[in-house]
Amino acid sequence: MFLISTFVARSEIEGVGVFAAEPVRKGAIISRFEPAFDRLIPTADYVAAPPYLKSLLDRYAFPHPKKPEFIVYEVDNSRFMNHSLNPNTDYSDFAAGVALRDIAAGEELTCDYNTFFKQFELLPPELQLNRKT
Secondary structure: OEOOOEEEEEOOOOOEEEEEOOOEOOOOEEEEOOOOOOEEEEHHHHHHOOHHHHHHHHHHEEEOOOOOOEEEEOOOHHHHOEEOOOOOEEOOOOOEEEEOOOEOOOOEOEEOHHHOOOOOOOOOHHHOOOOOO
């Protein structure tokens, strides 16, 4: 769950992304995992899900890094964060996301999916729009 103001808009990276609605200082905690707000879905429920739901979860959810019996579906704008090999945030501590540098209001927030989802796969090339990172 974001602890800063954000908005969703068209992304030059892929489709839509999440953007800072306010300046963020380097080192600021920008989000925390909030069990009362973020959804933990049993992996068995994901496996048994109908195709339309599985497709949504494939795009917006990820395995819990410490509890393999769950996947995480973030309900706020966090689910729109795009991957970058040169991200401006760090999620290596799953419990909290941190700004790696000062981030300007209006700048897209990015993270390296590898820090919390080791086996992630990018969308197929035909579904990526203007992918730069």
